[in-house]
Amino acid sequence: EDQVTQSPEALRLQEGESSSLNCSYTVSGLRGLFWYRQDPGKGPEFLFTLYSAGEEKEKERLKATLTKKESFLHITAPKPEDSATYLCAVQALDSSYKLIFGSGTRLLVRP
């Protein structure tokens, strides 16, 4: 069964304290892996798409990487405005349009 697991469930950081969020996946062939940011009471905001192992993408303080079994979202020198829930989703090769989402990591960055 296709599955996505995110860890940790929650993470508290001090401003400037770098860390990583993990997304482990089990799919019958990966078509794409997606990262989203979600603020409380709002819809997810698209961040990155990763297609193949070894690929990396960056946006401001965020960098997403991909291996054959997992993806990491690295947050460098975070600021309080980076506080949000980060969602990971995968699309399998044999899937038409369907994304499988993890339950997310709630990130709190303290000033």
Place this chain on the structure above:
Amino acid sequence: DGGITQSPKYLFRKEGQNVTLSCEQNLNHDAMYWYRQDPGQGLRLIYYSQIVNDFQKGDIAEGYSVSREKKESFPLTVTSAQKNPTAFYLCASSPPSQGIYEQFFGPGTRLTVL
């Protein structure tokens, strides 16, 4: 501005009532989706539509219905048959692609059953 709009932002329903959630997009996207989000859980797919006048059930379609009469619109009806409808509902759309379906989300509707 291009985007996805959902209305209303908050919706209260009495048990036994049907309610319809609106989703409109002006991004010229072909595919549209409805998800349900519950605390501590990932997004779960209710229905999706790849083209006008066609839609498919997702993982949790029971108690829900949809229509796709226009490319821009994909309303979701939560029927009285849905046993636990209180949740945050998210609409999404994705552009034509070569198989990678990046989905873009609306702001959501929070439905509460009284």
